[in-house]
Amino acid sequence: MLARAAADFYWMGRYLERTEHTARLLEYQLTRLVDTPADQLALGWRVVYTTLGHPVPQVPTDADEAEVFLIADAYTLAGTLVEDETNPNSMISCWSRARENARQLRPWLPVRVWTCLNQGFMWIRDCDFARAWAEGPAELALEAIDRLHLLVGVVDAMMSRDDAWRFMELGRLVERLQHQAVLLDTWVRAGQPSNGPRLSWSDLLRVCRAYELYRRRRSIQVRRESAIGFLVRNPELPRSLRFAVHRIEQLLSGIDPRGARYPLAPPHRMAIRLAASVEMDPGNENQAPGDELDSFTALLRDSRQLHDLIMATYVNYPVERGLPS
Incomplete structure (x- = not known):
């Protein structure tokens, strides 16, 4: 496969996964608008914006943080993450x-895959955000998630x-690994x-679509250490860190011309x-509360290095060297 085509498949997967990640965070926040205290909403918006790497609106020196994120301003905050074409994320x-x-x-793409992706883009491009907001703030995010799941099913x-499929899946899972590491770090x-509002x-x-599985596998009562460990190491959960890294390893084994042979x-x-x-570090229930932060930071750093290595090995390699053989 040409390096340019591999890069396009890889980034296509990353952008689709990033879109769903944004939609899931928005759906979580927008379903809480009606009956959640202002300071709790403020913390939620801060987590959403921090996780997505988007600058948080500046808080005036004479204003409380909660005042910046009042329900009346939720429309603008959500719109920035949905329809703002100047926002790259x-x-x-x-x-x-x-x-x-x-x-x-x-x-390289089946016609139905292109059609499904193109229809999803035209839907969000032509969406009347104000009208969708009036019908229900969280409904647009849910519709986006459904359309993305449909596309994944068609693929x-x-x-x-x-x-081609391996590079697309690789992009999705590298993006998922990075976002889940940031989300866990931010949430922890x-x-x-503290004396202020706290997250549930x-x-x-x-948010990680893990609540029902957690109740079946662990307990009805959700405990902090158990929830973190579940999202880190459960092999059955598509959004666990363990699931992502093992799928990435399998995909790279298929892409690598040497397969699983050394070097x-x-x-x-x-x-x-x-x-x-x-397997060894984050989410270990023997760790003291807060000790996971160093592990998540290291994991995020290594996942970014993994992206750089993928680009250097399969996309931006010197012409005289060629692909590994």
Whole structure:
């Protein structure tokens, strides 16, 4: 596969996953607008913006933080993350970039995959945000999630398991790993004991679509250490860190021309290192509260290095060296 095509598939997967991540965080926050205290809403918006890497609105020196995030301003805060084309991480910007990557890949993509992605982009492009907000603030985010899940299902049903599919899946899972590491780090920091508002660990499980599975596998009562460990190491949960790193390792084993034979390609070695660190460090129930932060920071750093290694090995390699063989 051409390096340019591999990069387009990889980034297409990353942008689609980023769009869903934004939609899930918005759905969590917007369903709480009616009956949640202002200071709790303020903390929620801060977590959403911090997790997405978006600058938080400046708080005037004479204003309380909660005043910046009052319900009346939720429309603007949500709109920035949905329809603001000047924001590179907004849902419409990420969907547009995924579509542009897919447009370059038309010869490799099944027609139905392109059609489904294009219809999703046109839906969000033509969406009347004000009208959608009036009908129900969280409904637009839920509709976006449903459309993205439909696209993932079409990809799963129609694409052959070749390198095109592997690079797309690799992009999705690298993006998921990075975002989940940031989300867990942000939630743990915001959930540390204080006199102010605190986040619910049940809500974190719901954001990660893990609440029902947690209740079946662990307990009806959600405990902090148990919830963190579940989101880190449960092998059955699609948004656990363990699930992501092991799938990344499998995909890189298929992409690497040497397969699982030594010496492994640099991204494959880094994926194995990440898998080992997930098994050993973050979410260990023997850790003191707050000790997970160093582990999540290291995991995020290594996942970014993994991205750099993927680009250097399969996309931006020197012409005279060529692909590994």
